[in-house]
Amino acid sequence: MKKLVIASGVIIALGTVWIGATWYTGKVAEEQYQTQINLSNQKLAKLFKNSKDSVKVELTKFERGLFSSDVATSVVIKSAQENKTLTIPFTAKFYHGPLPLNRLVRFNVIPTMFSADVELAKNEHTQLFFGKHNKSPIITHFSMGYDKRMKGESGIELDVEIDGGQLSGKMVGEFDVDSEGYGWGEAKSEQWKIILPKEPTTSDSLSEGTIELNDIAFKYNLNMPPKEYPQLLLGEYQIRFGNIKAVGKKTTEDFYMQLKDVDAKFDSKLLDKFVNIGFTYNIGGWDSKQGPEAFSLGKLGWHMEFDHLEPKSVNTILSEFSKIEPNMPAAKISSEGEEAMKVILKHQPQFKLEPLSLVNRSGKLEINLNIALANDNFDLLARRKILDLLKEFNLNLVLDKPALLELFTSVLENQQKVPAAEAKRLAESQLETFLQQIRQQELFVEDEKSIKLHLELKGDKLDFNGRLLSQDELNNFIAGAAAMSQENQ
DSSP states (O other): OHHHHHHHHHHHHHHHHHHHHHHHHHHHHHHHHHHHHHHHHHHHHHHTTTSSOEEEEEEEEEEEOSSEEEEEEEEEEEETTTTEEEEEEEEEEEEESSSOHHHHTTTOOSOOSEEEEEEEOOOTTTGGGGTTTTOOSEEEEEEEOTTOOEEEEEEEEEEEEETTEEEEEEEEEEEEEOTTSOEEEEEEEEEEEEEOOSSOSSTTOEEEEEEEEEEEEEEEEEEOOOTTOTTOOEEEEEEEEEEEEEEEEETTEEEEEEEEEEEEEEEEEEETTEEEEEEEEEEEEEEEEETTEEEEOOEEEEEEEEEEEOHHHHHHHHHHHHTOOTTOOOOOOOHHHHHHHHHHHHTOOEEEEEEEEEEETTEEEEEEEEEEESOOOTHHHHTTOGGGGEEEEEEEEEEEHHHHHHHHHHHHHHTSOOOHHHHHHHHHHHHHHHHHHHHHHTOSEEOSSEEEEEEEEETTEEEETTEEEOHHHHHHHHHHHHHHHHHHO
16 A cells, blocks of 8 residues: 555656646746747847838737647738738647657657647738638747757648739748757758739739749758857858749740759858858859740859958948948948958958859850958059069969850840841951950960960969069069050050
């Protein structure tokens, strides 16, 4: 009998602890949720501070029970220009830890502060997106651990009729972030498709066709900046499209456009107490046609880097940019911004373009550039001592003549609407004029296929297409080229 009494007492004690824990984590869940809403509103206010429009998150209900809570939240969008307010409601069920019931039914027994199921709710503004199946198009499941990290997955699925057309697609994603929103996330989608209305909505809009986005992938990984540099954005963003295709009618003519393998990436990091910022953009192919006019650009891409930037000055410049109001006239840079730029230049920043390239059916056009300053003494320019200002300098330019001819022809046909035969003749004439001008300046090395330029700093001399020039020789060459250019004008 004593053993039974003891066991019963233990069970009651454990049950009391669990009930107490669920009550406590329910209270914490409400506090943490309100904290996240406050943080979101701070970021939204900062984002829209120079706009007459506003976006705000409002907690409209938090009914806390013992094991779960019912929650309602709204995103309120106010448009000053249209004098309208749009309310997007969400409902949620919060399950209290340490063992939330919605995780227990999935046999997940890892202790968690709370877990939640969230979905878009229906009102007069959102009912359109529920579609013919009357199903919420946005559903998110997430949990917060005792380390205050939030992990979860989201799904968006639409199949709705809008303005005489149709929008359909599905995207799934997952995330793992801290209480400040820093961490990683990714999302993928096989396809989004828009069936266009039969009648154009504007005079030059596309109609009677489709727009398709295929093989979409988005990911980010954000790191918290140091407290002294809160404006810095550190981490990576990347978005990829396997294919973007639009087919239909535009101004009564057949229209077609396709972009292949589109990839855009931004990354920023602190390295050896300096900021390095990079941008990468690539298009694997670009083809379009409207009526009888066809255009093919080929592969286009570039990678740019701004390296060795002093972080405090970058933070100041970003802060100054955030003060600029939309539609305001160009203003003189502030004294703080000027001083920040001077500090950046003092710390020997570096710029890289590796490469900027265009590859079409006839060849390639490519430039690689690398510039690093040795000091910030720009008086050296007035004293004609350019090489003393540089720590690193490399420039490589390769222009294939057939690629240039194709580019000139395409611009004449598509931008200036010149007939194909005439465009080719004019392009050949323009190319020959261009070649004659650069031959006179003696800047490039020319062969049958291409023209090239190579510049590289080697010690105190400049390698100019294989010929080493001292500073004085370089000055004489620049003066001669400038004089020849004036004679030809």
